[in-house]
Amino acid sequence: xxxxxxxxxxxxxxxxxxxxxxxxxxxxxxxxxxxxxxxxxxxxxxxxxxxxxxxxxxxxxxxxxxxxxxxxxxxxxxxxxxxxxxxxxxxxxxxxxxxxxxxxxxxxxxxxxxxxxxxxxxxxxxxxxxxxxxxxxxxxxxxxxxxxxxxxxxxxxxxxxxxxxxxxxxxxxxxxxx
Numbered sequence: 001x002x003x004x005x006x007x008x009x010x011x012x013x014x015x016x017x018x019x020x021x022x023x024x025x026x027x028x029x030x031x032x033x034x035x036x037x038x039x040x041x042x043x044x045x046x047x048x049x050x051x052x053x054x055x056x057x058x059x060x061x062x063x064x065x066x067x068x069x070x071x072x073x074x075x076x077x078x079x080x081x082x083x084x085x086x087x088x089x090x091x092x093x094x095x096x097x098x099x100x101x102x103x104x105x106x107x108x109x110x111x112x113x114x115x116x117x118x119x120x121x122x123x124x125x126x127x128x129x130x131x132x133x134x135x136x137x138x139x140x141x142x143x144x145x146x147x148x149x150x151x152x153x154x155x156x157x158x159x160x161x162x163x164x165x166x167x168x169x170x171x172x173x174x175x176x177x178x
Contacts, residue, residue, distance in 0.1 A: 010048045012038045017059045022105045026112050029056070053118035060109040060122045066102060067126060070094050077133045084137050085174035089166050092150050096157055096164045104158055127151070138177060145176050 016038035020029050029052060031045040038045070049055035070091055071077070077087060096103060110126070113119035127147050135143040149172060157164050 009038075009040060009044055013040065013045055013048055013055070014058045014062050017055050018063060018105060021059065021108060022101050026056075026108060031055075051118075053116055056109060056112060056116065056119055057122050060106070060112075060119060061125075063102070063106040063109055064122070064126050066098070067095050067106070068129065070098075071130060071133055077137055080137065084134070085170050085177055088134070088146060088150060088173050089170035092154060092169055093164050093166045096154060100158075103154070107155065107158055142176060142178065146173055149173060149176060 013034060017029060017034045020033050020037050024033070031049075031052065032042060034055065035042040035045045045055070049058065074087065074091055074094075077084070109119070110123045113123035127144075130150075131140065131143040131147045134146055137143075138146070150169075153164075153169050153172070156162070
């Protein structure tokens with residue numbers, strides 16, 4: 001029997017993994033649940049991703065792209081005439097105003113790195129990339145502190161189910177700026 005070429009299969013498997021984590025959490029993720037969700041043979045998931053950690057790395061990397069697109073689209077971190085605290089609060093607000101399930105998923109995968117060392121480098125990419133973007137407007141230590149504060153604010157909003165308060169975020173971020 002000839003093997004069917006399916007160049008989109010890997011991507012469909014990653015998308016399915018994201019949906020499974022969104023519906024069932026990390027605990028519900030297995031090669032079997034992802035194969036069923038992607039409607040592919042079980043062997044396809046293990047062919048493309050030998051371990052669940054490899055699959056979670058790919059899912060986290062894809063999930064991180066949403067925030068990266070927001071940052072790139074704004075481009076305001078490069079403009080010295082723009083209020084940095086306001087821009088950071090705006091980026092955070094835009095991200096949190098999007099698909100809440102997607103943001104929760106990103107954080108679930110992000111926090112899975114606590115127990116899964118293979119995820120740590122990918123989880124750190126989000127912080128490092130944002131800190132690099134912000135460091136063009138401030139020093140690297142302050143940039144890291146700003147990112148940590150944004151991360152904390154986002155996590156609090158998600159955990160409490162509360163609404164994002166842009167004015168509060170802007171005020172707190174401004175306190176860290178020289």
